Amino acid sequence: MRILVLGAGAIGGYYGSHLAGAGGEVQFLVRERCAAQLARDGLVVVSRGEESRRPAATLLAGGVAAPFDLVLLTCKAYDLDGAIEAIAPAVGPGTVVLPLLNGLAHFDALDARFGAERVLGGACYIAASLAPDGTIRHFSPGDLLILGARTGGTPWQVEALSDLFARTTVNARSSGAILQELWEKWCMLAAGAALTCLMRGTVGEIMATEAGGRIAEAMMAECTAVAAAAGHAPRPASAGQTRRQLTDPASRWAASMMRDIEQGAARLEAEAILGDLIHRGAAYGLALPLLSAAHCQLQVHGARAAATS
Incomplete structure (x- = not known):
């Protein structure tokens, strides 16, 4: 499954790192400064007292050449409009978007742009932060990610994403009652x-x-x-x-x-x-x-x- 993660911040970088480590084909859509830092240092995550460092494949704005299977959206709510424009070239007829934003207001804009059937529901319970040097620090005892389809039918990406997370330490599950x-x-x-x-x-x-x-x-x-x-x-x-x-x-x-x-x-x-x-x-x-x-x-x-x- 081809996965595009918008940014490599605390949440996107944490989950993207785990998905890449589990065998997912993950790329991070980032700005030039972040791309340079990732090329130099790799994607560094400190979690449960252990540090992981792995190469990160990156794309810059305008560099998306074909749709992805799944887009992981972890921006702040006030950056949503710009995020939608950034990921739009990656969203094709078979793509689903998994937003991990707070509240529910973001669904109005995402549904209007991409269609409700392509926008999953997702909720994560995790405490993580991004250090000035780009290191992601996970400092809650655990983490929980819940995802599911908001409309009738379940896209194949839900099961595929659950299977990838099952190979990691992330506690992820799908839900038939995501709302x-x-x-x-x-x-x-x-x-x-x-x-x-x-x-x-x-x-x-x-x-x-x-x-x-x-x-x-x-x-x-x-x-x-x-x-x-x-x-x-x-x-x-x-x-x-x-x-x-x-x-x-x-x-x-x-x-x-x-x-x-x-x-x-x-x-x-x-x-x-x-x-x-x-x-x-x-x-x-x-x-x-x-x-x-x-x-x-x-x-x-x-x-x-x-x-x-």
């Missing part, structure tokens, strides 16, 4: 981002305060209300896992968006993770005061960052 899986991840991520970004702390730090636990529970309830109104209330196992993760007094976890703020990032995924969820809730007549407060704070941050850039 439910996507809503469950969104609920967890939105509640966690709202909590840690608004309070500017880790879960453990927030739980050590007088009202932290009650605020976390209320934020989770707001997210659940929107999902339930859409017909995708989190199942008990998912709801329980989210509650454990966001109320653990010993946890040092914080949403990546909060870490981005701490590092001075000017662009955030606030609209994809919180804004869109709030707008959907409003369409169902739901009042979401805590999520709206977090979203407001993030909008203020974004406006200040834009004014000083």
Whole structure:
């Protein structure tokens, strides 16, 4: 299976490296600077205390000569428009696109450009970062990737991708209820981002305060209300896992968006993770005061960052 990965960042590089190691024909669509770094150093991934370094086949913009079987899309939500233009030459009649983006808003643009039948659903649970030297560091205890078809029928690429991942340490599985899986991840991520970004702390730090636990529970309830109104209330196992993760007094976890703020990032995924969820809730007549407060704070941050850039 010919696989094109857009970029070689933390998520795309991590999964692309594993797929290449399992025998997939993987190429990375990157900019010139990244291509030079990969040619010099290879694709370096540090995971579970071990370092892997392997050659990476790269393509530059305009260098796609024929469609691929699968395109793995791992950009940030605010880069989606440019990403669609970059991968368009690689998407033919038999190609499927697997986006690993947060939220659900990205499907509107991808479906409009490529057709819903060619756009899979994908959700990943992983903590990874890209170091300045290009090294990808995977620092969560594990990782989970869930994928599946969003429309009738299952493209052959779903099984082929699952088979490739089965030869790796990646915990990947296909799902016949991928929309439910996507809503469950969104609920967890939105509640966690709202909590840690608004309070500017880790879960453990927030739980050590007088009202932290009650605020976390209320934020989770707001997210659940929107999902339930859409017909995708989190199942008990998912709801329980989210509650454990966001109320653990010993946890040092914080949403990546909060870490981005701490590092001075000017662009955030606030609209994809919180804004869109709030707008959907409003369409169902739901009042979401805590999520709206977090979203407001993030909008203020974004406006200040834009004014000083």
